[in-house]
Amino acid sequence: MNEPTGARGQGGGTTALGPRVRVRRAVMEATKALLEEVGFARLTVDAIAERSGVGKATIYRWWNNRADVAMDALLEERDPEGWFVGEGPAIDSLRNQLSVASDFLGGPRGTIVAGLLGDAQHDPEIARAFRQRFLGPLLELTGELLTAAAKEGDVRADLDHDTLIDMLTGPLYFRLLVTGQPLSAAATRQLVDAALQGVSPAAARGHVSGVARRSGRRA
Amino acid sequence: MNEPTGARGQGGGTTALGPRVRVRRAVMEATKALLEEVGFARLTVDAIAERSGVGKATIYRWWNNRADVAMDALLEERDPEGWFVGEGPAIDSLRNQLSVASDFLGGPRGTIVAGLLGDAQHDPEIARAFRQRFLGPLLELTGELLTAAAKEGDVRADLDHDTLIDMLTGPLYFRLLVTGQPLSAAATRQLVDAALQGVSPAAARGHVSGVARRSGRRA
Amino acid sequence: MNEPTGARGQGGGTTALGPRVRVRRAVMEATKALLEEVGFARLTVDAIAERSGVGKATIYRWWNNRADVAMDALLEERDPEGWFVGEGPAIDSLRNQLSVASDFLGGPRGTIVAGLLGDAQHDPEIARAFRQRFLGPLLELTGELLTAAAKEGDVRADLDHDTLIDMLTGPLYFRLLVTGQPLSAAATRQLVDAALQGVSPAAARGHVSGVARRSGRRA
Amino acid sequence: MNEPTGARGQGGGTTALGPRVRVRRAVMEATKALLEEVGFARLTVDAIAERSGVGKATIYRWWNNRADVAMDALLEERDPEGWFVGEGPAIDSLRNQLSVASDFLGGPRGTIVAGLLGDAQHDPEIARAFRQRFLGPLLELTGELLTAAAKEGDVRADLDHDTLIDMLTGPLYFRLLVTGQPLSAAATRQLVDAALQGVSPAAARGHVSGVARRSGRRA
DNA sequence: CCCTAAGCGAGACGGTACGTCATGTCTTTGT
DNA sequence: ACAAAGACATGACGTACCGTCTCGCTTAGGG
Numbered sequence: 001m002n003e004p005t006g007a008r009g010q011g012g013g014t015t016a017l018g019p020r021v022r023v024r025r026a027v028m029e030a031t032k033a034l035l036e037e038v039g040f041a042r043l044t045v046d047a048i049a050e051r052s053g054v055g056k057a058t059i060y061r062w063w064n065n066r067a068d069v070a071m072d073a074l075l076e077e078r079d080p081e082g083w084f085v086g087e088g089p090a091i092d093s094l095r096n097q098l099s100v101a102s103d104f105l106g107g108p109r110g111t112i113v114a115g116l117l118g119d120a121q122h123d124p125e126i127a128r129a130f131r132q133r134f135l136g137p138l139l140e141l142t143g144e145l146l147t148a149a150a151k152e153g154d155v156r157a158d159l160d161h162d163t164l165i166d167m168l169t170g171p172l173y174f175r176l177l178v179t180g181q182p183l184s185a186a187a188t189r190q191l192v193d194a195a196l197q198g199v200s201p202a203a204a205r206g207h208v209s210g211v212a213r214r215s216g217r218r219a
Numbered sequence: 220m221n222e223p224t225g226a227r228g229q230g231g232g233t234t235a236l237g238p239r240v241r242v243r244r245a246v247m248e249a250t251k252a253l254l255e256e257v258g259f260a261r262l263t264v265d266a267i268a269e270r271s272g273v274g275k276a277t278i279y280r281w282w283n284n285r286a287d288v289a290m291d292a293l294l295e296e297r298d299p300e301g302w303f304v305g306e307g308p309a310i311d312s313l314r315n316q317l318s319v320a321s322d323f324l325g326g327p328r329g330t331i332v333a334g335l336l337g338d339a340q341h342d343p344e345i346a347r348a349f350r351q352r353f354l355g356p357l358l359e360l361t362g363e364l365l366t367a368a369a370k371e372g373d374v375r376a377d378l379d380h381d382t383l384i385d386m387l388t389g390p391l392y393f394r395l396l397v398t399g400q401p402l403s404a405a406a407t408r409q410l411v412d413a414a415l416q417g418v419s420p421a422a423a424r425g426h427v428s429g430v431a432r433r434s435g436r437r438a
Numbered sequence: 439m440n441e442p443t444g445a446r447g448q449g450g451g452t453t454a455l456g457p458r459v460r461v462r463r464a465v466m467e468a469t470k471a472l473l474e475e476v477g478f479a480r481l482t483v484d485a486i487a488e489r490s491g492v493g494k495a496t497i498y499r500w501w502n503n504r505a506d507v508a509m510d511a512l513l514e515e516r517d518p519e520g521w522f523v524g525e526g527p528a529i530d531s532l533r534n535q536l537s538v539a540s541d542f543l544g545g546p547r548g549t550i551v552a553g554l555l556g557d558a559q560h561d562p563e564i565a566r567a568f569r570q571r572f573l574g575p576l577l578e579l580t581g582e583l584l585t586a587a588a589k590e591g592d593v594r595a596d597l598d599h600d601t602l603i604d605m606l607t608g609p610l611y612f613r614l615l616v617t618g619q620p621l622s623a624a625a626t627r628q629l630v631d632a633a634l635q636g637v638s639p640a641a642a643r644g645h646v647s648g649v650a651r652r653s654g655r656r657a
Numbered sequence: 658m659n660e661p662t663g664a665r666g667q668g669g670g671t672t673a674l675g676p677r678v679r680v681r682r683a684v685m686e687a688t689k690a691l692l693e694e695v696g697f698a699r700l701t702v703d704a705i706a707e708r709s710g711v712g713k714a715t716i717y718r719w720w721n722n723r724a725d726v727a728m729d730a731l732l733e734e735r736d737p738e739g740w741f742v743g744e745g746p747a748i749d750s751l752r753n754q755l756s757v758a759s760d761f762l763g764g765p766r767g768t769i770v771a772g773l774l775g776d777a778q779h780d781p782e783i784a785r786a787f788r789q790r791f792l793g794p795l796l797e798l799t800g801e802l803l804t805a806a807a808k809e810g811d812v813r814a815d816l817d818h819d820t821l822i823d824m825l826t827g828p829l830y831f832r833l834l835v836t837g838q839p840l841s842a843a844a845t846r847q848l849v850d851a852a853l854q855g856v857s858p859a860a861a862r863g864h865v866s867g868v869a870r871r872s873g874r875r876a
Numbered sequence: 877c878c879c880t881a882a883g884c885g886a887g888a889c890g891g892t893a894c895g896t897c898a899t900g901t902c903t904t905t906g907t
Numbered sequence: 908a909c910a911a912a913g914a915c916a917t918g919a920c921g922t923a924c925c926g927t928c929t930c931g932c933t934t935a936g937g938g
Contacts, residue, residue, distance in 0.1 A: 041340070041342070118338065118339070119337065120396075121259075121333045121337025121396065127399060131398065131399070156418060163409050166393055166398075166410060167390055167413060167414060169393060170389035170391070170393030171385035171386055174390075174392050177336060177339075177392065177396055177397075178349075178350075180346060181381070191382050194382055195414065195417070195418050198418070199383060199415045199417070200374065
């Protein structure tokens with residue numbers, strides 16, 4: 001279960017063991033180091049190979065391209081974190097999740113995500129992988145939180161969840177990928193508040209701001 | 220003034236006339252054709268040179284890189300369009316602008332934008348150019364429309380414009396660059412409605428939906 | 439003794455039995471098949487392993503490299519043939535041996551020999567093996583035949599045997615490896631005649647041509 | 658005429674100038690140096706590129722593979738030499754040519770030739786080039802000398818020239834490529850004498866040996 | 877009206893990274 | 908214990924595209 005698995009582990013046979021532990025570790029570490037040092041744009045497979053002491057061919061055996069490697073490195077860094085929080089009203093968890101996402105995307109790992117998505121524009125395979133491995137789980141969680149929040153009466157039930165997700169998540173990636181404006185938990189709270197209350201005037205109910213106040217725990 | 224100008228024409232020296240008309244036209248046409256045929260990802264300067272009959276050096280004289288060329292081609296296609304509409308309530312113009320943007324980004328030109336932004340993740344110069352030349356004018360317009368709409372009482376005045384823009388525009392680029400879901404004027408209308416009314420329940424004003432109904436002119 | 443022996447069997451230790459029968463057979467057969475299908479140039483150890491169902495490591499246990507394997511395959515094909523003929527005047531046996539060699543080198547097995555010698559130019563080990571295992575026995579026989587023929591008065595006794603062998607055998611390999619001209623028993627007979635009679639005029643002896651006529655049995 | 662031409666110059670258009678002088682010189686020099694240092698077997702295009710300061714792509718633009726480069730280097734070393742001697746009886750020139758060839762093949766350049774021919778066994782293109790560019794001119798000369806010598810009465814007129822060439826040249830390459838025995842002008846003289854006089858006894862005429870004595874000038 | 881400088885085509889060039897191939901060794905796993 | 912299966916480091920391959928650069932050829936426009 002905790003078996004170290006390469007990107008292709010998905011196929012999930014029994015004997016397809018993925019890169020042996022040593023190889024995987026070496027590659028991951030080298031990749032992370034290089035990502036920090038030179039960024040994704042200048043990350044090359046050759047460099048990873050040299051740095052990790054792993055043969056280039058071996059890397060290509062287990063990963064499809066540098067983006068694939070970088071994605072694995074990225075996921076390794078994301079997973080142990082407190083993404084999948086729960087407890088308390090769902091709307092709070094939702095706010096929290098978006099704050100955490102902001103911090104993640106606003107930090108050094110955000111640069112990796114941006115680079116990955118940059119390449120994804122040229123290579124559908126990367127796009128697919130990103131959606132499936134990185135984005136999917138997160139959006140799924142968001143969807144569940146929305147369902148719960150709707151049930152708890154904090155979110156309108158008549159709205160398409162996809163639309164809601166776009167509204168809440170879209171701005172983060174917009175900043176990351178397009179405008180380059182800073183991404184912070186604070187800015188995101190503003191945004192979520194606005195989204196919840198609505199842009200039109202006449203949206204002034206203690207209900208909403210009350211929730212907003214309650215959930216302002218994580219900076 | 221009406222002189223065809225390359226990217227560097229901005230500096231506006233005296234004799235730096237930009238590419239001679241013939242060159243610019245040939246390059247632009249070749250670029251557009253190639254963008255349609257192979258997409259931005261496989262667009263190469265060599266191909267543009269060969270196809271246009273223009274020397275590679277000449278291209279590099281007037282443009283910085285393939286993204287620069289592609290951007291020019293993109294702008295040529297965007298400009299004549301009905302982006303800068305006005306008349307009637309500002310909120311309607313705003314809705315309209317977002318619909319037009321959706322169609323633009325959802326169509327073939329959207330692919331170019333995506334490719335451009337993809338490269339922008341690796342090359343700050345491209346990012347800068349994109350923001351300045353493509354995005355800037357649009358967001359400026361959006362800002363003005365928001366100001367007007369606020370004055371007309373259709374938009375809350377207590378919200379930061381940057382946040383609002385992120386809320387309204389972000390989802391479009393999110394779909395384009397990240398999720399890959401289809402981008403249509405219809406989907407965008409839904410989204411704008413939700414943004415205006417707010418996600419929280421207790422949002423029940425004929426006011427908003429009335430406006431929405433009025434502005435549903437452009438598909 | 440009759441034990442099937444790999445290349446290393448020569449050392450002749452006690453327990454070094456050479457590849458087990460099954461392994462050897464499988465490898466030999468796969469190798470021969472591949473040699474016929476793709477030729478020596480594209481013969482790869484991986485292919486032999488896959489085709490024969492024998493592990494690559496096992497192959498390397500018993501053979502040094504692909505040339506070594508190919509050589510074994512080659513020798514398997516050569517041995518049962520009628521190389522070591524005798525009877526009658528030695529000069530006839532000599533002619534016959536050269537004819538047989540021509541046919542061998544001119545046929546598909548010649549291609550293998552050529553490939554082997556090709557690699558031998560880069561790898562002295564292969565060269566050594568070829569000379570010792572393939573060429574040696576043949577030249578030894580030729581030497582004996584020359585001695586006998588000299589004793590029988592059909593060959594000058596004042597000539598160095600090495601020189602004679604070079605004269606008689608060299609042209610065959612020259613055609614095989616250098617000029618690429620066809621190698622047939624017929625062409626070889628011409629050559630041997632010329633060698634025997636001499637290139638200078640004043641060579642007019644029925645003796646030689648008579649022998650030539652007698653020995654024209656194998657095409 | 659004296660225009661430095663790359664391997665592909667054969668196509669012989671007017672604008673196909675071949676590698677520019679600087680490139681060619683740098684590549685040739687690096688190649689010769691490397692051939693001396695590591696031999697043909699370990700000659701790599703990468704090394705040539707690095708050593709010469711010429712881009713790998715540029716090398717591949719003008720040459721097809723390392724063998725092609727090596728051949729050019731080889732020819733550069735062969736040409737200025739005294740191959741195309743004349744004067745005096747043709748049979749003497751013939752003897753001389755074979756002696757020179759022996760020295761050439763027996764020396765360091767012979768190793769290059771051997772390596773080239775080694776690769777030629779795997780790559781028909783190399784074989785073709787070797788025959789056309791290196792071997793052809795030499796054998797042509799040999800053919801002419803044979804014709805002249807026949808006319809002068811020193812060589813039998815009833816023998817196929819191809820056969821004669823094989824007899825005289827074959828042994829040299831046999832030693833070079835197959836047996837590995839030393840190649841010297843002295844050994845070659847023995848061989849040529851034997852070929853002229855014939856292997857059979859009854860070949861004892863002052864005629865031949867007289868010529869042999871006269872031509873023993875070049876060691 | 878020429879004649880000089882610029883724009884320009886053509887494409888050679890050095891460089892970096894790519895992804896692939898085959899080698900020969902080493903490790904794991906199952907008998 | 909032997910061997911199948913195959914992972915692995917190594918090193919070279921040949922290709923692609925980049926952005927720079929030199930060549931001459933044209934083609935104005937200022938003397």
